Amino acid sequence: MKRLSVLVVLSLFSASPAFAQACKAVSADGKPLAGAAKTSHMKKCCEDNAKSAEGKALSGAAKKSSVDKCMKG
Structure with a gap:
């Protein structure tokens, strides 16, 4: 049972970068956007x-929280 729980925890850490999508504000010429x-x-x-985490679109308060967190990052 301990092996399974350790495996699950490690797989979550390795999968988390796949869920985080980086938004970069750059123009078509590669210059950073402003304002x-x-x-x-x-x-x-x-x-x-x-x-x-399952890949389904969020809605309501969960979506607002996710967008707010993304905007800060």
């Missing part, structure tokens, strides 16, 4: 990537 363009791009990107 309203950056905010708009980040919000859209964070909303598109608001998914549960």
Whole structure:
């Protein structure tokens, strides 16, 4: 039983980067965005990537929390 629990914990740590999708605010020429363009791009990107661990789209308070966390990061 201990082996199974250790295996599950380790697999969660190794899978967590796959769930985290990095949103980078850069223009088509590769220059960083600023101001309203950056905010708009980040919000859209964070909303598109608001998914549960099973890959299903979040809604309601869970989506808002995920988007807020993404916007800070």
